[in-house]
Amino acid sequence: GDSVTQMEGPVTLSEEAFLTINCTYTATGYPSLFWYVQYPGEGLQLLLKATKADDKGSNKGFEATYRKETTSFHLEKGSVQVSDSAVYFCALMYNNNDMRFGAGTRLTVKP
Amino acid sequence: SQTIHQWPATLVQPVGSPLSLECTVEGTSNPNLYWYRQAAGRGLQLLFYSVGIGQISSEVPQNLSASRPQDRQFILSSKKLLLSDSGFYLCAYRGTGGVGELFFGEGSRLTVL
Numbered sequence: 201g202d203s204v205t206q207m208e209g210p211v212t213l214s215e216e217a218f219l220t221i222n223c224t225y226t227a228t229g230y231p232s233l234f235w236y237v238q239y240p241g242e243g244l245q246l247l248l249k250a251t252k253a254d255d256k257g258s259n260k261g262f263e264a265t266y267r268k269e270t271t272s273f274h275l276e277k278g279s280v281q282v283s284d285s286a287v288y289f290c291a292l293m294y295n296n297n298d299m300r301f302g303a304g305t306r307l308t309v310k311p
Numbered sequence: 312s313q314t315i316h317q318w319p320a321t322l323v324q325p326v327g328s329p330l331s332l333e334c335t336v337e338g339t340s341n342p343n344l345y346w347y348r349q350a351a352g353r354g355l356q357l358l359f360y361s362v363g364i365g366q367i368s369s370e371v372p373q374n375l376s377a378s379r380p381q382d383r384q385f386i387l388s389s390k391k392l393l394l395s396d397s398g399f400y401l402c403a404y405r406g407t408g409g410v411g412e413l414f415f416g417e418g419s420r421l422t423v424l
Contacts, residue, residue: 232410243317243401243415244355251410289355298370299413303354 202227206290206302213280213309221275221305223264223290231294233257233266233273238287238304247275247288280309313338317402317416324423330375330389332419334402337383343405344385345413346377350398361385397423 207222225231232251236244248257253268262277273290290302314337324330336342346358357370359377367377374393378386385402399420403413 232412234412236415241418241420243418244403244413246412246414249410249412293410293412298357298360301355 202231202292202294202300204290204292204300204302206288206305208303208305210306210308213307215282215309215311216279217309219275219277219280219284219307221288221290221307223273223275223302225271225273225290225292227271227292227294229294230268231292233264234291234293234299235262235264235273235275236289236291236301238289240286244289280307282309282311285309313404313406313414315402315404315414315416317400317419320417320419322419322421324392324421326394326423327391330387330392330396330421332387332400332402332421334385334387334416335383336385336404339383339404339407341382342407344379345403345405346385346387347401347403348398349401349418355401359387392421392423394423397421 203226205224234249235247237247238244248259250257250266256265264273264275285308287304287306289304291299293299317334343362345360347355349355361367361379375389399418401418402416405411
């Protein structure tokens with residue numbers, strides 16, 4: 201069935217470092233792909249999305265490109281801040297069915 | 312605009328006691344609603360979803376149940392809590408625009424002692 205695999209955390213970076221969180225998916229068709237962020241003690245917030253191959257989602261300095269050839273949707277940010285410390289979830293949705301989430305990757309950014 | 316609220320935000324309950332978590336959505340009609348559980352340090356597990364009043368689908372057999380008594384109200388219940396029910400419970404609705412992504416409430420943290 202459809203599924204998402206994220207890189208295992210936790211990830212610890214210094215402020216202003218470059219961030220990559222890997223996400224790959226398995227799906228029978230062409231799903232929509234998402235990144236959600238969860239700050240401590242809060243629910244999930246939609247960070248960005250992409251609905252078709254080669255689409256690039258972006259928000260708050262984060263970017264992810266829908267790569268059909270590698271079935272990937274890696275999250276990147278050029279310069280992280282302490283306030284980016286959170287858990288990041290990759291997710292897919294196919295044919296308006298359930299949304300499937302990865303296990304989440306905890307990011308800690310140190311000053 | 313659409314909003315979603317959950318309560319209580321935090322709950323500490325003894326083993327064997329009942330549970331009721333409530334979720335309400337405003338600003339939309341007949342939304343698809345979802346209950347997820349997030350165990351400590353783990354990902355999201357879909358528990359229940361509902362496409363309308365009285366319509367509940369269960370993803371995982373367990374001692375939890377869900378009900379949808381009104382269009383914009385979704386309740387998660389248990390008659391007798393287990394230690395393993397501890398976790399962070401998230402309610403979500405499917406957006407009507409865009410690609411139908413999910414929007415989440417603030418979450419309810421349940422600790423069973």
